[in-house]
Amino acid sequence: TQLLEQSPQFLSIQEGENLTVYCNSSSVFSSLQWYRQEPGEGPVLLVTVVTGGEVKKLKRLTFQFGDARKDSSLHITAAQPGDTGLYLCAGATGTASKLTFGTGTRLQVTL
């Protein structure tokens, strides 16, 4: 069974602060995806990274895929209350594009 460990599990910060969420595994994935989930809703795809070492930016969010394609990070600059939610990383294997989800990082951004 492939495991994806996320850290930290919980993060409570004030508006304007920066933060980084980590996603680590001992397994190699063909791609790594990040989702954000709000209460009562399903996860929503933020980004997919495919190439080892790849960096993608989505406004204030920066995603990086590790060189060995075993880990990833999500950095948020100048966090806003609208960033509050559960962040999930998910690694894809080649078979049927099945995703293995990480344990999640719950982020709360307060004014």
Next chain:
Amino acid sequence: NAGVTQTPKFRILKIGQSMTLQCTQDMNHNYMYWYRQDPGMGLKLIYYSVGAGITDKGEVPNGYNVSRSTTEDFPLRLELAAPSQTSVYFCASSRGQGASYGYTFGSGTRLTVV
């Protein structure tokens, strides 16, 4: 464009009862998945399908069954409900196999077994 629709949103079952969680998508996606999400545990794959008539087990299939008679529908059947099946269930779909295809999720069904 509705995306992935799940019904019901909430359900309370008694131990031993059965029910079907409905999932339908209107994006003509070949790949569909059922996950369960327990508090603090992330999402675990129950069953998946790569096309009509084809289904396969995921990581936690015991106590569940699925069918895929059409591209649009992928119902999940719970037989003899147990308290361990209390969870939030998510259905998802994807356009196809490939690293760049993300999942589209439904809004979930919150199931409580008492």
